[in-house]
Amino acid sequence: MPALTADTIARVDTYWMADLGCLRAQLRSPQTVVLPHADEFYAGIFILLIGEAPIISLPHHLYLPLRATAERWSAADVRHDTCLRTWLGDRVDQMIGPAFIGYADHTTFQAIEPNPACLLGVRDEPQIATLRAMCDAVEWEQGGSALGPNPTAGVYVGRELVALAGYQVWGGDLAHIAVITHPHHRGRGYACAAVSKLTETVLAQGLVPQYRTLDRNRPSIHVAQTLGFVRYGTSMAVRLRRLAP
Numbered sequence: 001m002p003a004l005t006a007d008t009i010a011r012v013d014t015y016w017m018a019d020l021g022c023l024r025a026q027l028r029s030p031q032t033v034v035l036p037h038a039d040e041f042y043a044g045i046f047i048l049l050i051g052e053a054p055i056i057s058l059p060h061h062l063y064l065p066l067r068a069t070a071e072r073w074s075a076a077d078v079r080h081d082t083c084l085r086t087w088l089g090d091r092v093d094q095m096i097g098p099a100f101i102g103y104a105d106h107t108t109f110q111a112i113e114p115n116p117a118c119l120l121g122v123r124d125e126p127q128i129a130t131l132r133a134m135c136d137a138v139e140w141e142q143g144g145s146a147l148g149p150n151p152t153a154g155v156y157v158g159r160e161l162v163a164l165a166g167y168q169v170w171g172g173d174l175a176h177i178a179v180i181t182h183p184h185h186r187g188r189g190y191a192c193a194a195v196s197k198l199t200e201t202v203l204a205q206g207l208v209p210q211y212r213t214l215d216r217n218r219p220s221i222h223v224a225q226t227l228g229f230v231r232y233g234t235s236m237a238v239r240l241r242r243l244a245p
Contacts (some may be wrong), residue, residue, distance in 0.1 A: 004230050005206075008105040011208055012232055015171040016048065020057050030052055034070045036063040045070075045088075045238040047097075049078045049094055079238050090141035090241065093132055098238035100221060102211045102229035103174075109209075110228040112189075117163070121154045127161035128154075143180035150175075153197035155190040163190035165198040167209070175207040179223070193221045199227060 006014075013024055020027075021038025028051030036199055037046075037057050046057045053170070054077070056070045067164045077084055079098050110190075120128070125147060130138055131180050145166025155163040162185040167175040177198060204207040211229045213220035 050233040093241040094239040108228040112196040163194040165194035
Protein backbone atom coordinates (compact mmCIF):
# COMPACT_ATOMS: atom_id res chain seq x y z
CA MET A 1 0.00 0.00 0.00
CA PRO A 2 1.31 3.50 -0.81
CA ALA A 3 2.43 5.60 2.15
CA LEU A 4 1.13 8.97 3.21
CA THR A 5 3.24 11.87 1.99
CA ALA A 6 5.58 13.67 4.36
CA ASP A 7 3.38 16.75 4.03
CA THR A 8 0.26 14.85 5.12
CA ILE A 9 2.05 13.33 8.11
CA ALA A 10 3.38 16.76 9.09
CA ARG A 11 -0.13 18.24 8.95
CA VAL A 12 -1.55 15.42 11.05
CA ASP A 13 1.33 15.65 13.51
CA THR A 14 0.68 19.38 13.87
CA TYR A 15 -2.94 18.71 14.82
CA TRP A 16 -2.05 16.14 17.47
CA MET A 17 0.78 18.25 18.89
CA ALA A 18 -1.69 21.08 19.48
CA ASP A 19 -4.40 18.76 20.76
CA LEU A 20 -2.13 17.00 23.25
CA GLY A 21 0.16 19.91 24.04
CA CYS A 22 3.30 17.98 23.17
CA LEU A 23 6.42 18.25 21.02
CA ARG A 24 6.73 16.41 17.71
CA ALA A 25 9.42 14.13 19.14
CA GLN A 26 7.10 13.13 21.98
CA LEU A 27 4.54 11.74 19.52
CA ARG A 28 6.98 8.94 18.69
CA SER A 29 9.07 8.79 21.84
CA PRO A 30 10.64 5.39 22.68
CA GLN A 31 9.46 5.93 26.26
CA THR A 32 5.90 6.51 27.47
CA VAL A 33 5.05 10.21 27.69
CA VAL A 34 2.55 11.43 30.30
CA LEU A 35 1.09 14.94 30.13
CA PRO A 36 -1.81 16.85 31.64
CA HIS A 37 -4.58 17.69 29.17
CA ALA A 38 -3.61 20.67 27.04
CA ASP A 39 -7.23 21.70 27.40
CA GLU A 40 -9.92 20.06 29.51
CA PHE A 41 -11.56 18.79 26.32
CA TYR A 42 -12.12 15.38 27.88
CA ALA A 43 -12.84 14.48 31.49
CA GLY A 44 -11.21 11.07 31.15
CA ILE A 45 -7.86 9.70 30.01
CA PHE A 46 -6.86 9.84 26.35
CA ILE A 47 -4.06 7.65 25.00
CA LEU A 48 -2.50 7.81 21.55
CA LEU A 49 -0.02 5.24 20.27
CA ILE A 50 1.88 6.17 17.11
CA GLY A 51 5.36 4.76 17.63
CA GLU A 52 6.91 2.40 20.14
CA ALA A 53 5.33 3.87 23.26
CA PRO A 54 2.08 5.70 24.05
CA ILE A 55 1.50 9.33 24.84
CA ILE A 56 -0.99 9.63 27.70
CA SER A 57 -3.06 12.71 28.43
CA LEU A 58 -4.52 12.94 31.95
CA PRO A 59 -7.10 15.31 33.46
CA HIS A 60 -5.36 17.98 35.51
CA HIS A 61 -6.76 16.76 38.82
CA LEU A 62 -5.38 13.26 38.17
CA TYR A 63 -2.02 14.19 36.69
CA LEU A 64 -0.02 14.05 39.93
CA PRO A 65 -1.90 11.09 41.48
CA LEU A 66 -1.67 8.93 38.32
CA ARG A 67 1.51 10.11 36.62
CA ALA A 68 3.82 7.48 38.11
CA THR A 69 1.36 4.69 37.30
CA ALA A 70 0.74 5.93 33.76
CA GLU A 71 4.46 6.10 33.00
CA ARG A 72 4.54 2.30 33.32
CA TRP A 73 1.89 1.75 30.66
CA SER A 74 3.17 0.25 27.44
CA ALA A 75 1.99 -0.16 23.86
CA ALA A 76 0.54 -3.54 24.86
CA ASP A 77 -1.58 -1.86 27.54
CA VAL A 78 -3.15 0.36 24.89
CA ARG A 79 -4.00 -2.59 22.66
CA HIS A 80 -5.48 -4.69 25.48
CA ASP A 81 -7.94 -2.85 27.69
CA THR A 82 -7.83 -5.54 30.39
CA CYS A 83 -4.35 -4.29 31.28
CA LEU A 84 -5.58 -0.75 31.79
CA ARG A 85 -8.50 -2.01 33.87
CA THR A 86 -6.00 -3.75 36.13
CA TRP A 87 -3.98 -0.53 36.49
CA LEU A 88 -7.00 1.75 37.09
CA GLY A 89 -9.36 -0.56 38.98
CA ASP A 90 -12.62 1.00 40.15
CA ARG A 91 -11.87 4.30 38.43
CA VAL A 92 -12.89 2.89 35.02
CA ASP A 93 -16.41 3.59 33.81
CA GLN A 94 -16.00 2.81 30.11
CA MET A 95 -13.17 2.17 27.69
CA ILE A 96 -13.50 3.25 24.07
CA GLY A 97 -10.86 1.46 22.04
CA PRO A 98 -8.44 0.38 20.93
CA ALA A 99 -9.41 2.40 17.88
CA PHE A 100 -7.93 2.78 14.41
CA ILE A 101 -7.05 6.36 13.44
CA GLY A 102 -6.28 6.58 9.74
CA TYR A 103 -5.69 9.20 7.07
CA ALA A 104 -5.71 9.29 3.29
CA ASP A 105 -4.23 11.62 0.71
CA HIS A 106 -3.90 11.74 -3.07
CA THR A 107 -1.19 9.06 -3.01
CA THR A 108 -3.13 6.49 -0.97
CA PHE A 109 -6.82 7.11 -1.72
CA GLN A 110 -8.52 4.44 -3.85
CA ALA A 111 -11.92 5.65 -5.03
CA ILE A 112 -14.85 3.32 -5.64
CA GLU A 113 -15.62 3.18 -9.37
CA PRO A 114 -18.33 3.29 -10.49
CA ASN A 115 -19.71 4.96 -7.39
CA PRO A 116 -23.46 5.03 -6.69
CA ALA A 117 -23.07 7.76 -4.03
CA CYS A 118 -23.96 11.39 -4.53
CA LEU A 119 -23.61 14.64 -2.62
CA LEU A 120 -26.74 15.55 -0.68
CA GLY A 121 -28.66 18.77 -0.36
CA VAL A 122 -31.78 20.31 1.16
CA ARG A 123 -34.01 18.11 -0.99
CA ASP A 124 -32.63 15.07 0.85
CA GLU A 125 -33.59 16.23 4.37
CA PRO A 126 -36.75 14.05 4.61
CA GLN A 127 -34.77 10.95 3.62
CA ILE A 128 -32.04 11.79 6.16
CA ALA A 129 -34.70 12.09 8.86
CA THR A 130 -36.15 8.72 7.84
CA LEU A 131 -32.70 7.09 7.97
CA ARG A 132 -32.12 8.55 11.42
CA ALA A 133 -35.42 7.12 12.66
CA MET A 134 -34.39 3.66 11.46
CA CYS A 135 -31.01 3.70 13.24
CA ASP A 136 -30.15 3.07 16.86
CA ALA A 137 -29.79 6.37 18.76
CA VAL A 138 -26.26 5.58 19.95
CA GLU A 139 -25.19 4.53 16.46
CA TRP A 140 -26.58 7.75 15.04
CA GLU A 141 -24.75 9.81 17.65
CA GLN A 142 -21.49 8.14 16.63
CA GLY A 143 -21.97 7.94 12.87
CA GLY A 144 -24.86 10.14 11.81
CA SER A 145 -24.64 13.55 10.17
CA ALA A 146 -26.91 16.48 9.46
CA LEU A 147 -26.90 18.86 6.54
CA GLY A 148 -24.81 21.92 7.29
CA PRO A 149 -21.91 23.97 5.98
CA ASN A 150 -19.85 20.86 5.16
CA PRO A 151 -20.76 18.48 2.33
CA THR A 152 -22.48 15.18 3.01
CA ALA A 153 -22.67 12.14 0.73
CA GLY A 154 -25.23 9.38 0.54
CA VAL A 155 -26.34 6.30 -1.32
CA TYR A 156 -29.91 5.67 -2.46
CA VAL A 157 -31.58 2.38 -3.21
CA GLY A 158 -34.62 3.45 -5.13
CA ARG A 159 -36.03 6.35 -3.16
CA GLU A 160 -34.57 5.19 0.15
CA LEU A 161 -31.39 6.71 1.57
CA VAL A 162 -29.40 3.73 2.84
CA ALA A 163 -26.01 5.26 3.73
CA LEU A 164 -24.86 8.69 4.86
CA ALA A 165 -21.38 10.14 5.37
CA GLY A 166 -20.47 13.57 6.72
CA TYR A 167 -17.57 15.25 8.44
CA GLN A 168 -16.50 17.83 10.98
CA VAL A 169 -13.37 19.95 10.61
CA TRP A 170 -10.83 19.43 13.37
CA GLY A 171 -8.12 22.01 13.90
CA GLY A 172 -8.90 23.74 10.63
CA ASP A 173 -7.11 21.01 8.64
CA LEU A 174 -8.58 17.56 9.32
CA ALA A 175 -11.95 16.32 8.08
CA HIS A 176 -13.20 13.81 10.65
CA ILE A 177 -15.53 11.50 8.72
CA ALA A 178 -18.57 9.77 10.19
CA VAL A 179 -20.69 7.22 8.33
CA ILE A 180 -23.83 5.25 9.04
CA THR A 181 -25.81 2.65 7.09
CA HIS A 182 -29.48 1.67 7.27
CA PRO A 183 -29.67 -1.47 9.47
CA HIS A 184 -31.49 -3.40 6.71
CA HIS A 185 -28.88 -2.59 4.06
CA ARG A 186 -25.56 -3.34 5.75
CA GLY A 187 -22.79 -5.47 4.32
CA ARG A 188 -23.43 -4.37 0.74
CA GLY A 189 -20.73 -1.75 0.28
CA TYR A 190 -22.94 1.31 0.67
CA ALA A 191 -20.91 2.81 3.53
CA CYS A 192 -17.75 2.39 1.48
CA ALA A 193 -19.36 4.16 -1.48
CA ALA A 194 -20.54 7.08 0.68
CA VAL A 195 -17.15 7.52 2.33
CA SER A 196 -15.42 7.28 -1.03
CA LYS A 197 -17.53 10.09 -2.48
CA LEU A 198 -17.01 12.25 0.60
CA THR A 199 -13.25 11.61 0.67
CA GLU A 200 -12.96 12.79 -2.94
CA THR A 201 -14.73 15.99 -1.93
CA VAL A 202 -12.58 16.48 1.17
CA LEU A 203 -9.35 16.06 -0.77
CA ALA A 204 -10.55 18.51 -3.42
CA GLN A 205 -11.08 21.05 -0.61
CA GLY A 206 -7.48 20.66 0.53
CA LEU A 207 -8.36 18.98 3.84
CA VAL A 208 -6.90 15.75 5.23
CA PRO A 209 -9.62 13.07 5.58
CA GLN A 210 -9.59 11.26 8.92
CA TYR A 211 -11.30 7.93 9.57
CA ARG A 212 -11.59 6.56 13.10
CA THR A 213 -13.24 3.33 14.16
CA LEU A 214 -12.87 0.63 16.79
CA ASP A 215 -10.37 -2.08 15.86
CA ARG A 216 -12.98 -4.72 16.61
CA ASN A 217 -15.42 -3.20 14.09
CA ARG A 218 -14.21 -5.31 11.18
CA PRO A 219 -16.72 -4.00 8.58
CA SER A 220 -15.68 -0.42 9.34
CA ILE A 221 -11.98 -1.33 9.23
CA HIS A 222 -12.66 -2.91 5.84
CA VAL A 223 -14.04 0.42 4.58
CA ALA A 224 -10.84 2.18 5.67
CA GLN A 225 -8.56 -0.41 4.09
CA THR A 226 -10.53 -0.55 0.83
CA LEU A 227 -10.32 3.21 0.36
CA GLY A 228 -6.64 3.54 1.22
CA PHE A 229 -6.80 5.06 4.69
CA VAL A 230 -3.43 4.39 6.32
CA ARG A 231 -3.21 3.73 10.05
CA TYR A 232 -1.53 6.69 11.71
CA GLY A 233 -2.05 5.48 15.26
CA THR A 234 -4.20 3.68 17.78
CA SER A 235 -6.23 5.46 20.44
CA MET A 236 -7.86 4.55 23.72
CA ALA A 237 -10.25 6.80 25.63
CA VAL A 238 -11.03 5.94 29.25
CA ARG A 239 -14.14 7.42 30.82
CA LEU A 240 -13.69 7.60 34.56
CA ARG A 241 -16.16 6.96 37.33
CA ARG A 242 -16.55 9.50 40.09
CA LEU A 243 -15.38 7.84 43.25
CA ALA A 244 -16.79 8.71 46.65
CA PRO A 245 -14.32 10.69 48.78
